[in-house]
Amino acid sequence: MANKYNDTQNKITKESIFTALMILMEKKNFKNISITEVTQKAGVSRMAFYRNYNILEDIISVYLDEIFEEYSNLISNYTEADSYEFTYSFFSHFRKHQKLITNLINSDLNTLILEKSVKFLHSLCNSIACKNHCSIESKKYNNAFIAGGFYNVLMEWSKSGMKESDEAMAKMVYERLIMN
Amino acid sequence: MANKYNDTQNKITKESIFTALMILMEKKNFKNISITEVTQKAGVSRMAFYRNYNILEDIISVYLDEIFEEYSNLISNYTEADSYEFTYSFFSHFRKHQKLITNLINSDLNTLILEKSVKFLHSLCNSIACKNHCSIESKKYNNAFIAGGFYNVLMEWSKSGMKESDEAMAKMVYERLIMN
CATH class of the missing domain: 1.10.10.60 (Homeodomain-like)
Structure with a gap:
């Protein structure tokens, strides 16, 4: 108690x-x-x-870990990790944290999000994009490409005030993601 | 004179x-x-x-502009901007600047490369990936995704000492790039 x-x-x-x-x-x-x-x-x-x-930076690091854990729980409902819902959930989930992202950009701390994205995709590695028998390097760089892509789209979207809808963002990125 | x-x-x-x-x-x-x-x-x-x-940062900014200008000249020989050569040249060109990239990573200045990549792709915008009649937003976020992807692959490659060959890197990324 x-x-x-x-x-x-x-x-x-x-x-x-x-x-x-x-x-x-x-x-x-x-x-x-x-x-x-x-x-x-x-x-x-x-x-x-x-x-x-x-240190002060831990506040952000711990909070970002929680955001990615929530995102992980969200997408665990979908069997196809590279599905449209995976992409849609990314934008709808991060929209809730618009203020944090804007603050990180303004303090040049936004690469913390990229670092967390890379780690997150590593843990998801086996279920996304590279399903076939491909090398460890291929998986590593494929994940790096996807994490970098999502991260930079999130940055551009945040910088323009997230004015495009979650659906519109998901549709644009999903079209790029569905290969392999 | x-x-x-x-x-x-x-x-x-x-x-x-x-x-x-x-x-x-x-x-x-x-x-x-x-x-x-x-x-x-x-x-x-x-x-x-x-x-x-x-200011001191200008030294790096000006030098990065020159690197991207050289890269732009390199790929201007290829008619298909999203061709394999485009990708291969990226890795062979940036390998020459391995020391600079490592120094930028060690001083947490590597996002300067991402900023330059985004600008570079904006200027290449009409010739890459999004050739059909697509919206300005679609082009913007498509470019953001590609720039972020290339940037993050370059970072991971640099962090592991660029041990994979330019050809191996180009092949992995090209496979991801050739959609649309």
Whole structure:
């Protein structure tokens, strides 16, 4: 019971810290933000920060991991990993995190998304694009191409305010993706 | 005649500055390098630096522009812009600049290559991939996908020491590229 309370409390603490960082990043570059500023804005102690993170960048890294885990759960419902739904879910899921992506772009931290995308595709490797007997190198570079493609489309889409619908984005990228 | 001499002299100055920066970047992060260090290492005056650049990052930006211009000249020989040669030339051309790419990765400046790739593909836009009557958005995001794909494959290839041959890389990426 106590553990459950602690877990819930810690989840709230992490959410407060993340929200505080996002508010600060809307006003200034990430590199000019201190841990003290974030904890003060979040209304939590520095000890609460260090219970969850070592450095400020961890807040973003952990949050991105959660986003990719949610995305992974979303697409696990589809048997065909390279299906249209896979692509559609990518855009509908990341639209929910538009503010974070914009903040990352403004602080030149957007490549963190690319790094996470590459890792994510590695874990999905066997189910996507390269189904036949192909070499490890071929899989590696095929994944690199797809991760880079998705990442850069997400960047361009975010920079133009995500004005195209999730469906329109999915359709355009899906047409490029369905080979192999 | 005087102009030609000046042009040649200035080209040598720029090459010295670039070479000096590369030597320094092999030892330390770009953000810890000063203009004074670069000009001293290059054996040129600060005035010579400011005749060509405003800030240190300009050295890399200008050099990347030249790399893409050379690449553009290379592929202008091929009538089919999305041909195998287009892809092969990409890898054989960038292999020549392996040290620069490694230095950029080590200083977290590699996204400069992605930015230049996106711009480059925009200028090539009408001849690649999207030949039919498709919307401006479709072209934009198709280019974004291809630029992101090539960029990320180049990064992964560089990180593993470019050990795969240009031909092997071209073959893997070309297979992904030839749709549409």
